[in-house]
Amino acid sequence: MTETTNALDLSYEEWTEVCTKRWELPRYRAEQLCQWIYGKKVFNVHEMTNLSKELRERLVYELLILPPITVREDESKDGTRKFLFQLYDGEQIESVLIPQGSHSTACISSQVGCPLACSFCATGQSGFSRNLSAGEIVGQLLAIEKRMGRDVENVVYMGMGEPLLNTAAVLKSIEILHSPKMRNLGARHITISTSGIVPGILELAEFHIPVRLSVSLHAPNDMLRGKLMPVNRKYPLGPLVDALKAYWRATGERITIEYVMLQKVNDEPEHAYETAALLSGMSVYVNLIPYNPIAIIRPGDKGYSRSSAGRVKEFSSILSKLGIEN
Ligand code: SF4
Numbered sequence: 001m002t003e004t005t006n007a008l009d010l011s012y013e014e015w016t017e018v019c020t021k022r023w024e025l026p027r028y029r030a031e032q033l034c035q036w037i038y039g040k041k042v043f044n045v046h047e048m049t050n051l052s053k054e055l056r057e058r059l060v061y062e063l064l065i066l067p068p069i070t071v072r073e074d075e076s077k078d079g080t081r082k083f084l085f086q087l088y089d090g091e092q093i094e095s096v097l098i099p100q101g102s103h104s105t106a107c108i109s110s111q112v113g114c115p116l117a118c119s120f121c122a123t124g125q126s127g128f129s130r131n132l133s134a135g136e137i138v139g140q141l142l143a144i145e146k147r148m149g150r151d152v153e154n155v156v157y158m159g160m161g162e163p164l165l166n167t168a169a170v171l172k173s174i175e176i177l178h179s180p181k182m183r184n185l186g187a188r189h190i191t192i193s194t195s196g197i198v199p200g201i202l203e204l205a206e207f208h209i210p211v212r213l214s215v216s217l218h219a220p221n222d223m224l225r226g227k228l229m230p231v232n233r234k235y236p237l238g239p240l241v242d243a244l245k246a247y248w249r250a251t252g253e254r255i256t257i258e259y260v261m262l263q264k265v266n267d268e269p270e271h272a273y274e275t276a277a278l279l280s281g282m283s284v285y286v287n288l289i290p291y292n293p294i295a296i297i298r299p300g301d302k303g304y305s306r307s308s309a310g311r312v313k314e315f316s317s318i319l320s321k322l323g324i325e326n
Contacts, residue, residue, distance in 0.1 A: 006066040006088070007037070008135030008142070011172060012181045023062070025055075031181055033063075038176075038183045041146035043067055067139040068093070070147065083144060087112070087136055091129055093160055095140040097152065105154040108140040110170055111161025116195055118216075118229045120260060120304050122294040123160045132161070134172035141177070155185065158193035158214070162231075164200025171207060178209050187211050193258070198235045201243040205250040213247055214256035214287075215240075219266045220274035228266070237278065245282060254283040260291050261307035261315070272318035279324055286319055286326035288312055 010018065015030040023029075032050060036042040043065040045056050068085035071092060075081045079099040086092050093109040114121070115128035140159075145151055155177060157163040163170045170192070177185045191212040194200060204213060219225035225232040244255055257279060261267050275286065291306040307315075319326045 005064065006133065006135040006139075007063050008065060008067065008139050008176075009133050009172075010135075011175055012179045023059075034182050037065060038142070041142055043142075043146075066135070067143040067146070068136065070143065073147070081144075083140075083147075085140060085143065087132075093132070093136075093140070095144060095159055097144050097148070100154075103153040104148075105156055106141050106144050106152045107156050107158045108137060109159030109161050110137055110157050110163040110166050114161045115165065116162050116229070116231050118195065118218075118231075120218075120228060120262065120291065120294070125294070128161075131166040131169060134169045134176060137169060137173035138176050138183070141183070154189045154191070156191040156193055156214070158191070162195055162197060163192050164194045164197035164204070167200050167203055171203075174207075174209055174211055191256070195229060195231045196235050196240045197231070198239050198243045201240075201247055205243075205247040210251045210253060212253055212256070213244075213251075214258060215244065216258045216260075217275070217278075217286075218258070218260050220271050220278050224266060224271075228262075241278060248282050254285055257284050257286045258289060259286055260289045261312050262291055262304040263307045263311065265304060267307040267311045267315055269314060269318055272315045273322070276319055276322035276324045280322075284324065286324055288316055288326055 012030065012034065015034060016027055019025045019030040020027055033048070036048045042048060045060045045063055048056060051059070066088055068087055070083055071086045072084040073081060081097040083095045083097070084092055085095060091112045093112055095109060096107040098105045098107060109132065111131050112129035113127050114123045117124040141152060141155055157170065174190055177183045177190060178187060187209045191214050192204060193214040193216070195216045201213065204211070216229070218228050222232060222236045225237065248255060259275070279286070291304060293303060293305060316326050
C-alpha cells in the first residue's frame with residue numbers, strides 16, 4: 001500500500017501484509033482494523049478506540065480510508081433511496097437502496113457511466129468515463145450502511161456500468177464483501193447483473209465464490225437484440241446461451257433473466273414463444289420489467305414506451321404455459 005492507496009481496495013491478505021510487514025504490527029491488528037471499517041463502519045482512525053493513542057496517531061498519516069461522499073440523496077414514496085456519490089477524483093456514480101419488507105438490497109455501480117450504449121438506457125447514453133476500483137465498489141455499500149445505521153442484506157451489481165467489463169475489480173470486491181474477516185456477506189446475497197459478456201460469465205462460473213447471476217436478455221433473437229443492445233453484435237445469443245449453461249452446470253444456481261417490456265417492440269406473443277425456446281433446459285426465472293421512459297434520446301431515436309398491462313400479462317402467461325417461471 002502506498003501513501004495514496006484507498007484502504008478499502010485491500011483484500012484481507014493485503015491488510016495482513018500491510019500490518020505485519022509495513023507497519024510491523026501483529027496480525028490481529030488487521031482483523032481489528034477490518035472490524036472497525038466493515039463491521040462498525042468507522043472510517044476515522046481517531047474513533048478506533050481499541051487501538052492505543054500512539055498507534056492511532058501513527059496510522060492517521062498512513063491509512064487512507066475513502067468511502068464515496070454523498071452529494072445527493074432522494075427517497076421515493078415506496079422507500080427506495082437513490083444516492084449520488086462523488087469519488088476522490090470528482091467523478092459521480094449512483095447507488096440505490098431498495099427496501100423489501102424487513103430486508104433491503106443495495107444496487108451498486110461498477111463503472112462511471114457505461115460503454116455499452118443500450119438504446120433504452122440513460123446510463124448508456126451518457127457515455128463511459130472509467131472503471132471503479134474494488135474499494136470504490138465496496139465503498140458504496142459501506143457509505144449506505146453507515147448512513148442507514150444498519151447492515152444491508154443483499155447486494156446487486158446493477159447500478160451504472162457493466163460489471164463483467166471490469167472483472168478484476170469486481171471479483172476482488174466480491175472477495176472483500178464475502179470474507180468473514182471483512183463484510184461477511186453470503187455468496188447467495190450477492191448478484192452480478194450483466195448484459196451478456198460471455199468471457200466474464202465463463203470466468204464467473206469458475207470463480208471460487210458462487211454468487212448469483214442475472215442476465216439482461218431483453219430480446220429473444222439476434223436481429224432485435226442487436227438493435228436494442230449493441231453488445232449482442234460481439235456476443236450473440238448462441239454463445240451467450242452456451243455460457244449461461246456452463247455457469248448453470250458449474251454452480252447449480254438458477255439464473256435470473258431480465259426482460260424490459262417495450263410496447264410493440266419486444267412484447268409480441270411470438271417473442272414470448274422464442275424466449276421460452278431459447279431458455280428451455282436451464283433453471284431460470286424471467287423478470288419482466290416495466291420500462292421507465294428516459295429523457296435523453298439520441299438524434300433519430302423515437303424512444304420507447306412501457307408495455308400495457310394486458311400485453312405483459314399475455315407474455316407472462318405464455319412463458320408460464322411453457323414452463324418458464326416469471
Ligand atoms: Fe445501461 Fe446496463 Fe446497457 Fe450499460 S449494460 S447501457 S448500464 S443497460
